[in-house]
Amino acid sequence: MSNHLLEVKKLSKYFPIKGGLFKRKVGDVKAVDQVSFYVKKGETFGLVGESGCGKSTTGRTLLRLMEPTDGQILFNGVDLATLKGESLRKARRDLQMVFQDPYASLNPQMTVEQLIEEPLNIHNIGEKKDRQDRVLQIMDTVGLNKNFGGRYPHEFSGGQRQRIGIARALALQPKLIVADEPVSALDVSIQSQVVNLMEDLQQEFGLAYVFIAHDLSVVRHISDRVGVMYLGRMAEIAPKEELYTKPAHPYTQALLSAVPIPNPRLKRERIILKGDVPSPSNPPQGCAFHPRCPKAFDRCKVERPEMMHLGSEHYVACHLYD
Amino acid sequence: MSQALLQIENLKTVFENTKSAVTVVDDISFSMNKGETLALVGESGCGKSMTSLSIMGLLPGTGKVAQGKIMFEGNDLTKKSVEDISKIRGNKIAMIFQEPMTSLNPVLKIGDQMTEGLILHHKLSKKEAEARAIERLKLVGFARAKDMMNEYPHQLSGGMRQRVMIAMAMSTDPQLLIADEPTTALDVTIQAQVLELMRDVKAEFETSILLITHDLGVVAEMADRVVVMYAGKVVEEASVFDVFEKSSHPYTEGLLKSVPNLEADQTRLYSIRGNVPTPDEFPIGCRFAPRCDKAMDHCFDHAPDLYRVGDRHQVRCFLYHPEKGTFSHE
């Protein structure tokens, strides 16, 4: 267990639904519902799934940018879910976040230098001079021209803005970065630049990543292990090679078969799922995937499947494997 | 050439204000045959949407077609009056957009939106129009098509709205369907549904599809022919097989190599250095030269033409110039 940098146990995040005349709580959006996984030192854990399945909410809750409803977030053995005040602030230095839309997450009134220095100021690190040196060093590390430190975010292209976002996250020398769709908004040719940068930084600083994305090809490339979410729940977790070649969960199988492959001669068997993803405010009984699952049977409608161990590090939540 | 349904010749689209003019689509030519799916690919801002909006006569703001011909069934659309164009649109040419909400009216029921054009342009009775609308909603996979006629767009999910858009676009039996990133906003499992639907529709009605996308997987799956754009220019035009197997332009090659593989592991991704230029900073000479690993001195101050490298395969790159030897060692 000692090499588990992060261990998430039965993490839940519910959002109340308010309604009626007195805005009373009438239900919950179960955005994240008893999710468990771990991340080892220096590895990349990919998190995939369709829009609204709870990837971002999981990421934000890990960093306590949102309060968890239930569950544990053990980071180096300390439960972040219960930390408060100064000890939470200290623990947070080791966990940083990179966002999908680098523009929306960067204050437009601050220069690049100020943006990268800000986390150092907040945590009172070093003298002014040291901080400025550090900023220049980080800019160099992420491939930003050091002469552009006085410029504002809007003066940069999408790919460069994402480099600024990454530089900010790196400033405090974290051990884990949660990257929420960091390349989704970028063009293909720029996307590969940023992916390569993230891999280089991981090598250099021994960083661990939780890499959230809906592009399964990018996730395959960057991850060591991958978790697949569906409707707030973890459906399957496996080392990437295993997940992509031997997906066990019917949802993972459908998801992978749906990805268009850039090879016009390839004719693949495709599992076309019926219908749309249901709303997490009213998830189906039993297995949340059962109304769309081509392999569903009676038990699936009434009983929620637990995570089962299939061997090595392969886990699946599906009654077929019970 | 007589069988070309759509033929674009030297199209140039500009946005002009009092101070300056930017050319966002620069001397584009391509043609589409009946029943063909042509994919227009390229990175954001290269002019894909502006090309399609030029065809539709729907350019935003100060955008206008400054030069060139858009031949549709033998008529030049650039010479048509606004009324004529709007008749062709929503009739023989239909369009679906990336974000269906921009083209669905939020305060009108699905049924009213679908029948409006049929009653107005096709002179169908209300009853006939409704029957047609319901039939097309069924075609795109809605079992409860009749009920849906009375629903509003916000009651539907993104994938459902996109299917409604396709049903609406197909309600007039168009010859040409222009689909601008029709699945970009959708999840992959829903994308798979919509792509299958577009293939079915094409098979049933022999519709030609101009498919705009930046997803090379979608291109491989859907297209017969491909036009690759970079910085407002066509850089390569070829059959889908030639693009993926004999891509010749350094940009096309780079793009294909940059995409991570779903089916195999790679140690490191290829990446094209530098950034995608915006129209006010398009380089003189070959527009790809600042990012091109194969650039020669000549490329930085001369603009290449399209050169033929095979059957219906053209490339805008000096490497394929018939007299390349004369300048490659300048």
Ligand SMILES: Nc1ncnc2c1ncn2[C@@H]1O[C@H](COP(=O)(O)OP(=O)(O)OP(=O)(O)O)[C@@H](O)[C@H]1O
């Ligand atoms: N502040 C909030 N209040 C209520 N519901 C919320 C809130 N934030 C998220 N949700 C809901 O929680 C669910 C999970 O959302 P989340 O943003 O985590 O999804 P995601 O997997 O990141 O999706 P995407 O791929 O679209 O980014 C969604 O149904 C969403 O509508």
Ligand SMILES: Nc1ncnc2c1ncn2[C@@H]1O[C@H](COP(=O)(O)OP(=O)(O)O)[C@@H](O)[C@H]1O
């Ligand atoms: N209303 C407008 N006014 C001025 N320029 C525009 C306008 N709309 C688009 N452009 C510019 O035209 C170029 C091509 O845009 P577009 O065709 O939308 O690209 P894409 O290939 O991503 O579809 C872009 O540089 C864009 O900024």
Ligand code: SF4
């Ligand atoms: S538990 Fe049943 S419904 Fe759920 S994925 Fe497995 S087979 Fe399908």
Ligand code: SF4
């Ligand atoms: S013309 Fe020159 S710079 Fe342009 S793509 Fe060809 S080799 Fe590269």
Ligand SMILES: [Mg+2]
């Ligand atoms: Mg998200």
Ligand SMILES: [Mg+2]
């Ligand atoms: Mg566009």
